[in-house]
Amino acid sequence: MDVKLDATNRRILAHLVANARIPITELAKAVGLSKTPVALRIRQLEEMGLITGYRAILSPLKLGLTHVTYVEVSISDTRQKALEAFNAAVRRIPEVEECYMIAGGFDYLLKIRSRDMTHFRKTMAEEISALPYLGSTRSYVAMEAVVEQNWIAPEG
Structure with missing residues (x-):
């Protein structure tokens, strides 16, 4: 099922992909909303199954896996x-x-x-x-x- 996303949700996702640890206040400022609506949108994106989790991305090069x-x-x-x-x-x-x-x-x-x-x-x-x-x-x-x-x- 394709999920239709508005421009704000796309910006939120783009910021989370770039840095999943971005503070909500910083994310809210970046997308032009206050903290509460951004937190609500993130929760909705998670409930929709669009965001399936958060993880640390390791550097294979620094681990010697070149x-x-x-x-x-x-x-x-x-x-x-x-x-x-x-x-x-x-x-x-x-x-x-x-x-x-x-x-x-x-x-x-x-x-x-x-x-x-x-x-x-x-x-x-x-x-x-x-x-x-x-x-x-x-x-x-x-x-x-x-x-x-x-x-x-x-x-x-």
């Missing part, structure tokens, strides 16, 4: 039980930062974050290759992050 590889995965069985088994197993691999089921020439796309090529190779050999129903993989090493963002879609 190596990013995207892995195409084809699985040998695409029945529901196989998909559920694969999904549960891939969620347990800490190096898998993102995993998407894909419609196309392969079944899943994984984003693997590791310290270096040795760490990645070990993750592939010990974790990824042990995933249930794994058919084949194809890996692509990222050389540089050009765009990484969390955003709120513009109105319209």
Whole structure:
């Protein structure tokens, strides 16, 4: 279900995406409202399920996780039980930062974050290759992050 947002709610969300710890008074000033209506709008956005939580975003680079590889995965069985088994197993691999089921020439796309090529190779050999129903993989090493963002879609 698409949620219709007015310009003020979009500004509130944009500020929260940029800094979820922004004080309500500062946020209210930034969007041109007083504290109470801003707090009410945030509560409504949470109740609508638009805001699903708040979290600390860690710096992978400062944690030494500078190596990013995207892995195409084809699985040998695409029945529901196989998909559920694969999904549960891939969620347990800490190096898998993102995993998407894909419609196309392969079944899943994984984003693997590791310290270096040795760490990645070990993750592939010990974790990824042990995933249930794994058919084949194809890996692509990222050389540089050009765009990484969390955003709120513009109105319209």
